[in-house]
Amino acid sequence: MKRRTFVAASAALAASGAARGDNHGDKIRLGVIGCGRRGRNNLRSVLRLTDDIQVVALSEVFKPNLEETLKMVPDAKIYPDFRDLIADKDIDAVLIATPDHWHAYMSVEACKAGKDVYVEKPVSVTVHEGQMMVKAARKYDRVVQVGTQQRSGKHFAEAKDIVQSGRLGTISFVRTWNYSNLFPEGIGVPPDTDPPADLDWDMWLGPAPERPFNKNRFGVNPYQYAHFRWFWDYAGGMMTDWGIHLLDIVLWAMAEPGPRSISTYGGKYALTDNRETPDTIQATYEFPTFVCTYENRVANAFSGGQPGYGIQFHGTEGTMYVNRGYWEIAPEVRRYREPEPRVERRMEAARGESANHSTDDHWRDFIAAVRNRNRPVCDIEIGHKSTAMALLGNVSLRSRQRVDWDPVNETTENKEAQTYLRSDYREPWKLEL
Numbered sequence: 001m002k003r004r005t006f007v008a009a010s011a012a013l014a015a016s017g018a019a020r021g022d023n024h025g026d027k028i029r030l031g032v033i034g035c036g037r038r039g040r041n042n043l044r045s046v047l048r049l050t051d052d053i054q055v056v057a058l059s060e061v062f063k064p065n066l067e068e069t070l071k072m073v074p075d076a077k078i079y080p081d082f083r084d085l086i087a088d089k090d091i092d093a094v095l096i097a098t099p100d101h102w103h104a105y106m107s108v109e110a111c112k113a114g115k116d117v118y119v120e121k122p123v124s125v126t127v128h129e130g131q132m133m134v135k136a137a138r139k140y141d142r143v144v145q146v147g148t149q150q151r152s153g154k155h156f157a158e159a160k161d162i163v164q165s166g167r168l169g170t171i172s173f174v175r176t177w178n179y180s181n182l183f184p185e186g187i188g189v190p191p192d193t194d195p196p197a198d199l200d201w202d203m204w205l206g207p208a209p210e211r212p213f214n215k216n217r218f219g220v221n222p223y224q225y226a227h228f229r230w231f232w233d234y235a236g237g238m239m240t241d242w243g244i245h246l247l248d249i250v251l252w253a254m255a256e257p258g259p260r261s262i263s264t265y266g267g268k269y270a271l272t273d274n275r276e277t278p279d280t281i282q283a284t285y286e287f288p289t290f291v292c293t294y295e296n297r298v299a300n301a302f303s304g305g306q307p308g309y310g311i312q313f314h315g316t317e318g319t320m321y322v323n324r325g326y327w328e329i330a331p332e333v334r335r336y337r338e339p340e341p342r343v344e345r346r347m348e349a350a351r352g353e354s355a356n357h358s359t360d361d362h363w364r365d366f367i368a369a370v371r372n373r374n375r376p377v378c379d380i381e382i383g384h385k386s387t388a389m390a391l392l393g394n395v396s397l398r399s400r401q402r403v404d405w406d407p408v409n410e411t412t413e414n415k416e417a418q419t420y421l422r423s424d425y426r427e428p429w430k431l432e433l
């Protein structure tokens with residue numbers, strides 16, 4: 001009954017919304033699937049690029065988010081079921097900004113229907129899903145851009161160039177981190193209840209296991225990013241929520257396809273909420289010429305005077321820190337006592353500021369790729385590799401194994417780890433090319 005109530009309400013909204021006009025010139029006609037916080041953030045960028053792209057349709061299973069988004073694009077057509085949006089031949093491209101557990105299925109189906117895709121990060125919940133997304137993009141010759149928008153940040157590109165120029169010397173260690181403190185209650189322990197009448201819970205769960213509704217599993221709330229992130233069925237905790245953004249820059253700057261081994265430790269040691277993902281994690285990635293770590297604390301925010309998140313490249317000549325606001329180089333200082341005291345500093349300190357709106361430019365890049373049929377700056381293969389690196393951090397943690405990994409063929413001999421590389425979909429959903 002509840003599902004029917006919601007679908008009927010959405011249909012009524014659709015009827016009251018103005019019908020989509022037919023004259024779009026040569027603008028890319030975009031359908032949006034998932035109108036939550038990030039969906040609307042993306043829309044803000046899209047709405048600044050209206051000469052090239054127009055939002056013509058929305059699909060959303062939670063009525064308050066649909067209504068909020070309709071205020072931004074009142075003429076958009078509404079599809080309560082995203083499969084109808086994907087089947088609409090008047091739509092050229094889709095934005096997929098649902099929780100992570102939907103990304104792979106929706107992307108593959110959109111490719112099959114001839115749509116280009118802008119899909120939010122992380123691209124998937126398992127490595128296998130990401131592989132299927134790459135195959136679908138290639139098989140159906142679609143442009144698939146991943147929402148790791150830092151790749152369109154000009155100062156991130158500068159930071160990458162600095163690493164590749166050799167200016168920092170030999171880089172043997174890269175550190176990435178996020179710290180915060182939500183102790184003790186975190187997101188709380190709400191009881192399981194019936195789903196709200198304005199949510200289609202079954203369609204929110206989709207390929208994920210059937211579960212009673214819990215406010216935190218759904219997680220949409222006015223104050224914070226939705227809490228689905230902290231449940232294994234839908235996402236991968238901070239490792240894949242934020243870790244991917246940082247590790248993506250590491251793979252880019254160090255020009256690596258992925259690590260050759262991964263060892264992760266962590267657990268839920270301090271928070272008393274009902275999240276499943278750890279509040280403390282340390283992932284160590286081994287590469288042929290350097291070690292990279294991702295460190296996350298959710299119950300202690302001490303950062304030793306540094307910002308609470310970032311990426312640090314440690315080279316023999318200097319160390320570069322980079323975050324979304326700037327990059328900064330601290331030279332190595334060598335002090336000698338003999339034969340006489342002297343201090344050697346072989347490079348100058350330097351700093352560069354963020355100089356563009358990375359999400360706007362990520363969309364510009366997507367639009368150009370759709371028009372020119374080029375690979376976008378964060379093509380699905382790149383987004384998949386970065387997602388896989390983050391996912392593998394969780395695979396090591398959950399399997400309690402050091403995972404030896406072939407980053408090119410994306411395989412491991414480790415049997416315990418293999419069980420975490422793919423998961424079964426709930427009927428009737430099937431991930432097929």
Ligand SMILES: NC(=O)c1ccc[n+]([C@@H]2O[C@H](COP(=O)([O-])OP(=O)(O)OC[C@H]3O[C@@H](n4cnc5c(N)ncnc54)[C@H](O)[C@@H]3O)[C@@H](O)[C@H]2O)c1
Nearest residue numbers: 034036037038059060061062065097098100120121204226
């Ligand atoms: N690139 C970035 O910097 C960035 C920032 C934040 C979030 N994200 C990513 O964006 C995605 C969404 O995150 P969010 O915080 O906006 O979550 P959210 O829960 O606020 O929004 C997701 C929306 O998708 C809807 N949805 C779920 N199933 C659906 C279905 N079958 N059909 C249509 N709509 C459906 C939900 O009801 C919800 O409104 C996540 O994958 C997240 O990792 C990226």
